[in-house]
Amino acid sequence: MDLIIGGAYQGKLDLAKDKYDLEDSDIYFCTEESCIEFGKKCLYHAEEFSLWCVRNGMEATELLDKHKEEWKDSLFICEDIFCGVVPIGEDMRAWREMTGRMCAYLSSKAKNVCRVFCGLEQKLK
Amino acid sequence: MNIFISGGSKNGKSSFGQDIAVRLSKKGKLYYVATMIPYDDEDRVRIARHIENRSGMGFETIEVGRNISSIFERADEAGTFLVDSTTALLLNEMFPESYEAEADPTAVTRCIEGLLEVANRAGNAVFVSDYIYSDAARYDSFTESYRRSLASIDRVLAQKCDVVIEASVGNRIIHKGKTIYEKMF
Numbered sequence: 001m002d003l004i005i006g007g008a009y010q011g012k013l014d015l016a017k018d019k020y021d022l023e024d025s026d027i028y029f030c031t032e033e034s035c036i037e038f039g040k041k042c043l044y045h046a047e048e049f050s051l052w053c054v055r056n057g058m059e060a061t062e063l064l065d066k067h068k069e070e071w072k073d074s075l076f077i078c079e080d081i082f083c084g085v086v087p088i089g090e091d092m093r094a095w096r097e098m099t100g101r102m103c104a105y106l107s108s109k110a111k112n113v114c115r116v117f118c119g120l121e122q123k124l125k
Numbered sequence: 126m127n128i129f130i131s132g133g134s135k136n137g138k139s140s141f142g143q144d145i146a147v148r149l150s151k152k153g154k155l156y157y158v159a160t161m162i163p164y165d166d167e168d169r170v171r172i173a174r175h176i177e178n179r180s181g182m183g184f185e186t187i188e189v190g191r192n193i194s195s196i197f198e199r200a201d202e203a204g205t206f207l208v209d210s211t212t213a214l215l216l217n218e219m220f221p222e223s224y225e226a227e228a229d230p231t232a233v234t235r236c237i238e239g240l241l242e243v244a245n246r247a248g249n250a251v252f253v254s255d256y257i258y259s260d261a262a263r264y265d266s267f268t269e270s271y272r273r274s275l276a277s278i279d280r281v282l283a284q285k286c287d288v289v290i291e292a293s294v295g296n297r298i299i300h301k302g303k304t305i306y307e308k309m310f
Contacts, residue, residue, distance in 0.1 A: 007256065009258060011280055096261035117300050
């Protein structure tokens, strides 16, 4: 499993398409409306999955851990929403922290981790 | 030589930019391209602080809020230009009349074309932007479109420039052109 993180609109998906030779059908767009399909090749906007977890009283890390056999060869792409200021709303605060925990967990399991800055890749692991 | 600098607020982007521009200019002309159009006292204080910071460094200031490539009508192309910042330029191009009006959808293209012209024609150019992409917030559509637009300008400039630097609490992370950067210092 690999992990790509970075700010909004930095070109994370473009880099992923380039590096991992992804077809459009390989990409799963996570939303706050539903749980993810753990076995997809590329899980894009993983931070939306953690928002779904917050809204449904789940812990993203625990849920991922239960399904780890399914995504062990996947690519996760996550926005680093945990770098900004602490938001006022309770949900948004929980979301920020859960996404931070989720990325730390994914990073510990990942073979490769990189950050995208203005379209450029920065290797972290 | 073209350099792109971004990073968080008050992380040292402008002073790095000034430092680098001075080094690049050798004995040639050195221009500070000021893109902020002041709207209130807070802006005026910020501008005064920047002017104070760069006094004695040899910069000639060119104020240009829009149509960035028009700087060449007032400056020696062979010189070194510090463009501070693309963030203010985009805001001015998006709202030519007032912030109450609709954002001009052609602003991004104009900014990109103008900034690329600066990169292509200037002896040296240093571009300063702002990194505003890592927040746990749901923004309104206006803010979101501004963030998306600035990011697309950043990415074009990062691709175009020889060196890309992220300023992080006074430190520099070199994302591109490490060898060139090290030769400068």
